[in-house]
Amino acid sequence: MEERRIVTELIPVPEDGLVKYPYKEKTPVVLLLDTSGSMEGNPIDELNEGLLQFVQAIREDEVAKKSVEICVIEFGDTPRIDEENSFVLAEDFRPRKMIADGYTPMGEAIDLALSEVTSRKAFLRQRGINLFRPWIVLITDGKPTDMKIGDRKWFSTKEAIKIADRDAHCLCWAFGTSKADMNALKDLFPDRHVFGIVGADFTSVFNFVSHSMKIIARSGGKQEVDLGNPGDFRLKVEI
Template structure:
């Protein structure tokens, strides 16, 4: 393998420790104009701290690969695939509209790209994670929701979502079927700490577990004074 080590966010870096099982994680961050100000500043701070938390376990730093994409009217790269230990500090800005279908299509394409690298190198992998954070309505997601459902059933991806502020619950319901979705307890608080702590703990636990083993993570919404709650999509849709 011709490993590349360039300090370039748009340059993919090859996997490390290729004899270990790898876990690819792609963050899909809503950077539309409605995220401007406090939301985007706090999101930037939290995702950079997330890298430090995950890498407290040096084993995980080499087996979790991360890609960070942003989206507004279209998806774009913030940081290309790399071992999370090589993740650079992220800088975010907010502008434009929201197109969730294009964003998820772009994320799936990037995930396929990374899993093809694993296949070429004979690297075993765990089920890839796509983690989307969004605060708004992103158009008709019916078709892409069907794609997510199929890929999830085939264990090709696990799709997580964090609903921010006035996010569209109908869109969220289609994308998640009520599974693996959380929302901020305070619509105006924009405190992402508990969500990223939960993601960090989950990723560290899953990535180092024995193949096929059952893992347990405490429900983050049960933490005292949690900034997270479960999204009650059924109640909202049937109100």
């Protein structure tokens, strides 16, 4: 696979203050989190708690905490990246409290996530650091306010996700609450990577992602791994 370079010997790259444990294969993970006004109250509290548990779960794994790089992109009004937590190793990641406000610029947020993944992959490869296929995980309770099904922006974003999936650029996942526009998510994302959430049970999503990251980090020379998932079946994904 493009995302995994199999070598007989890994040559450590001197740590330059930018990449810790360069001899460890990295898995960049972009958490694309809806922090629009409709998330106010219990939903945003659950989202904050789920993120904390996610980070803690990965930190407890001696391999994953040195492999998983976390980047959080919030989208409420304007998609924004917490620069201090942009592709930071799990062992160093310190989540900041998210606040619900604004609309749901999902299209712009997805475009930003794909761009960030592209940049991070190039950054790591330039330094000779091996990586697994990055993940983008979107969690929302609504529908896009910056595009509509069938318009030019919608087509552009949908095509970008399709190409990313087809070319193994990254794995894109979408999770929506009962209030989310699931038809929109199913139109944008690959069918097998769209799931509904019961209530505001964001913890179950973060548990799935942290569990998956641990499996991938310990996959050794495998090209494919079996993952548990939010449904009642199993997924097999290429890494």
